[in-house]
Amino acid sequence: MAEHSTAPVAGHSVRPQEGRATRWLDVTGIVILDKRSGVTSNRALQEVRRHFRARKAGHTGSLDPLATGVLPICLGEATKLSGMLLDSDKTYEVTARLGASTDTGDATGEVTGRADWSKVDADHLHDAHAQFLGQIEQVPPMYSAIKQDGQRLYKLAREGKSVERPPRTLQIHELELLGIDGPEFRSRVRCSKGTYIRTLVEDIAKSLGSLAHVTQLRRIAAGPFSIDQSVTIEQLRDSHQENTLETDGYILNADAAVSGYPAIECDPDETHRILRGQRICCDRATEIGVVRLYGPEGRFLGMGSVADPGVVMPKRLFRTDC
Numbered sequence: 001m002a003e004h005s006t007a008p009v010a011g012h013s014v015r016p017q018e019g020r021a022t023r024w025l026d027v028t029g030i031v032i033l034d035k036r037s038g039v040t041s042n043r044a045l046q047e048v049r050r051h052f053r054a055r056k057a058g059h060t061g062s063l064d065p066l067a068t069g070v071l072p073i074c075l076g077e078a079t080k081l082s083g084m085l086l087d088s089d090k091t092y093e094v095t096a097r098l099g100a101s102t103d104t105g106d107a108t109g110e111v112t113g114r115a116d117w118s119k120v121d122a123d124h125l126h127d128a129h130a131q132f133l134g135q136i137e138q139v140p141p142m143y144s145a146i147k148q149d150g151q152r153l154y155k156l157a158r159e160g161k162s163v164e165r166p167p168r169t170l171q172i173h174e175l176e177l178l179g180i181d182g183p184e185f186r187s188r189v190r191c192s193k194g195t196y197i198r199t200l201v202e203d204i205a206k207s208l209g210s211l212a213h214v215t216q217l218r219r220i221a222a223g224p225f226s227i228d229q230s231v232t233i234e235q236l237r238d239s240h241q242e243n244t245l246e247t248d249g250y251i252l253n254a255d256a257a258v259s260g261y262p263a264i265e266c267d268p269d270e271t272h273r274i275l276r277g278q279r280i281c282c283d284r285a286t287e288i289g290v291v292r293l294y295g296p297e298g299r300f301l302g303m304g305s306v307a308d309p310g311v312v313m314p315k316r317l318f319r320t321d322c
Helices: 041-052 076-086 122-131 153-158 197-207 233-238 254-258 268-274
Strands: 029-035 057-059 068-075 090-098 100-102 111-114 134-138 168-181 184-191 212-222 263-265 289-294 300-308 311-317
Touching: 029 041, 029 076, 029 254, 041 057, 041 068, 041 233, 057 076, 068 076, 068 254, 076 254, 076 300, 090 197, 122 168, 122 197, 134 197, 184 197, 184 212, 197 212, 254 289, 254 300, 268 300, 268 311, 289 311
Parallel strands: 068 212, 100 212, 263 289
Antiparallel strands: 029 068, 057 068, 090 184, 090 212, 100 111, 134 168, 168 184, 289 300, 300 311
């Protein structure tokens, strides 16, 4: 079948209605935003949503306000795939400063401790990085959005409170030291969901008998998406020409989020059954697991699952009119 996942959604334009309330649109697709530093992920989401006048939108895992980089924004029916992107691996480039810890774990916080770093060199850092490869246990920071007893940890932290947090098991797939310059070092990390880079930096420094905090953090990949595919909010704003909003080239098809899963083309009868939530018998479904489903003419229907070879169950379907 033809590959649809990396193509942009067919462009359309709408002319703003002067003096009227916002006219929300049923826009479906994914925008790979290069989030700027200093804004929350939710604010960035709302900026993109308003730009495209999307009736529905959601992001796929928060970035700290300090952080920049890849923040996939799902619009319309594509929000049904947000969870799958949330579960995907992420890649970051981080700059950290040795010698001081902060209450937030990054440069936005207040200094909470100081330690000597003068004996730490590139060899020490290389060895320390190697210790954190593979499966590790990590205690989430207090400045995080995790809920405990119904309260966000960051809200408790702002009140000066600290509570016990159970460690989480994570996977660090790659951890490379990129360079060291005085008290600062740069690293690249590819990790499983739920990894806090601030905590990883602190733990690396502690293993060397020092302290550290993040000064710059950039997400360069999330699941199938890379920074090369991203667009800034400024670029989106500059796309306004002659009072017309162009979406072509900025919104990827929703199935771009799941391009790594096997695809099954359904004939008209199979499509009819799938869209009514019924399972189908399909000799093309040979591998157990999650699959992409396409109807006639390559229309993306949504996701299905193969629990038994030859049988496909609908899992997460898209509206047929989107």
